Amino acid sequence: MIIRRRTFLKGAGSLAATVSVSSLAFGKEQKLSVGVVGGGIVGASIALHLARTGAQVTLFEKSAPASGATSKSFAWINAHTSDPHYRALRLKSIAAYRQLDQQLQLDITWGGAIHWAVNSAEAERMKATVAEFDQAGYAARMISRDELAKLAPNLNLGSFDAASFNALDGHMDPVHTTRKLLDQAKHLGADIVYPCEVTQLQFNGDRLSGVATTAGTYSLDRLVIAGGVDTPKLAAQAGYTPPLIHAPGILVHTKRTKPLLGRVAETPHIYFKQHRDGRILGTDGYYAPDIPAHQGILQGPQEMAYELRQMHGERILDKIKGKLHGAADAAYDHLTIGYRPMPQDRLPIVGFSPGNSDVYIAVMHSGVTLAAIMGRYISYEITSNKLIDELAPYRPGRF
Numbered sequence: 307m308i309i310r311r312r313t314f315l316k317g318a319g320s321l322a323a324t325v326s327v328s329s330l331a332f333g334k335e336q337k338l339s340v341g342v343v344g345g346g347i348v349g350a351s352i353a354l355h356l357a358r359t360g361a362q363v364t365l366f367e368k369s370a371p372a373s374g375a376t377s378k379s380f381a382w383i384n385a386h387t388s389d390p391h392y393r394a395l396r397l398k399s400i401a402a403y404r405q406l407d408q409q410l411q412l413d414i415t416w417g418g419a420i421h422w423a424v425n426s427a428e429a430e431r432m433k434a435t436v437a438e439f440d441q442a443g444y445a446a447r448m449i450s451r452d453e454l455a456k457l458a459p460n461l462n463l464g465s466f467d468a469a470s471f472n473a474l475d476g477h478m479d480p481v482h483t484t485r486k487l488l489d490q491a492k493h494l495g496a497d498i499v500y501p502c503e504v505t506q507l508q509f510n511g512d513r514l515s516g517v518a519t520t521a522g523t524y525s526l527d528r529l530v531i532a533g534g535v536d537t538p539k540l541a542a543q544a545g546y547t548p549p550l551i552h553a554p555g556i557l558v559h560t561k562r563t564k565p566l567l568g569r570v571a572e573t574p575h576i577y578f579k580q581h582r583d584g585r586i587l588g589t590d591g592y593y594a595p596d597i598p599a600h601q602g603i604l605q606g607p608q609e610m611a612y613e614l615r616q617m618h619g620e621r622i623l624d625k626i627k628g629k630l631h632g633a634a635d636a637a638y639d640h641l642t643i644g645y646r647p648m649p650q651d652r653l654p655i656v657g658f659s660p661g662n663s664d665v666y667i668a669v670m671h672s673g674v675t676l677a678a679i680m681g682r683y684i685s686y687e688i689t690s691n692k693l694i695d696e697l698a699p700y701r702p703g704r705f
């Protein structure tokens with residue numbers, strides 16, 4: 307029997323104790339059948355956690371796993387935000403990743419993050435941020451030049467005003483992580499179907515009955531839409547259009563080179579990291595500057611001409627080389643342009659659609675950081691019909 311009433315779960319701390327395969331399995335003949343749209347890191351984590359509850363999971367990916375924003379992500383796991391509630395959620399996700407990493411060998415680099423400030427105004431902001439983070443349990447501290455040199459001997463920062471270290475941060479190869487999550491979901495019985503685009507949601511009265519896809523129709527009890535920047539198009543069929551802003555971002559990727567850096571290195575002007583296999587990646591700005599050459603990209607998702615990629619790639623790589631001893635012979639490989647699934651207020655949008663209570667929306671920036679906790683919470687909400695009050699600030703209906 308499907309319970310339509312949804313109750314609130316006070317204090318998500320009780321969640322781990324509440325969720326178990328046996329309590330949420332629906333019996334062999336009446337397993338809850340849940341579809342997940344999107345094989346990015348968010349959809350993959352939701353599919354895995356749903357599979358762990360005993361639900362019958364089908365994940366639909368129109369292209370290939372991790373082909374959307376996930377593969378173009380810097381993939382830094384952090385809790386950097388001035389919003390205390392959101393910071394606490396992100397800290398929980400860091401803790402959830404530690405568990406997942408142990409269980410599934412995600413190969414996350416838990417090296418923390420170094421920040422440095424190049425003028426006194428930045429240094430003052432940094433000190434205030436560090437004090438605030440530290441008080442909130444987000445291990446942050448100011449560090450001296452000597453300590454910085456020990457933590458990251460190859461960083462070549464020249465003169466700088468101040469530096470800090472966030473010990474809890476990590477970074478990952480998001481494609482590798484997504485594949486691992488999907489492999490485990492599959493191992494637990496989930497169907498991972500691609501290439502397969504969900505084209506239409508199907509309803510019987512006010513209840514979801516299934517989806518039409520490019521590979522046929524599927525009967526479903528519930529559907530999670532974790533389609534990244536494509537989410538609004540599909541969610542509109544369930545009576546809700548999540549408001550997203552257009553937020554492109556580029557990253558330069560090198561070929562493998564010798565190990566030089568085990569942590570994220572960041573200033574307001576450039577940030578970079580090195581994967582375990584030696585690839586360096588980074589960028590010199592969070593958002594594309596509003597200049598005529600960027601007009602197309604600033605208006606909507608589009609590919610970038612090869613020459614433009616090469617130019618930006620070499621330009622950013624030169625800056626990274628200037629900050630990292632030993633990187634001089636790191637060879638340019640490619641430049642990615644990714645489109646962040648960025649909600650209007652920059653906070654995640656998660657919850658049942660205000661237009662249909664069988665359809666769940668999951669769209670967010672910092673989806674790499676958040677995937678671990680969101681997979682856990684969202685699978686719980688879907689299979690238990692209880693709502694976690696910690697997610698209240700992030701509900702679709704807030705706009």
Ligand SMILES: Cc1cc2nc3c(=O)[nH]c(=O)nc-3n(C[C@H](O)[C@H](O)[C@H](O)COP(=O)(O)OP(=O)(O)OC[C@H]3O[C@@H](n4cnc5c(N)ncnc54)[C@H](O)[C@@H]3O)c2cc1C
Nearest residue numbers: 344346348368374375376379382504534555644672673675
């Ligand atoms: C440049 C850049 C840097 C970033 N840096 C960070 C960072 O350091 N830390 C961090 O936490 N986050 C970062 N992010 C954000 C993060 O990458 C995203 O929030 C996250 O990848 C979103 O994952 P997702 O699974 O929701 O979406 P996506 O990875 O975009 O996946 C959605 C998938 O849905 C599929 N899909 C869409 N519609 C359909 C359909 N109808 N049928 C079937 N499949 C469909 C798409 O093909 C796609 O594969 C960054 C993003 C960018 C672009």
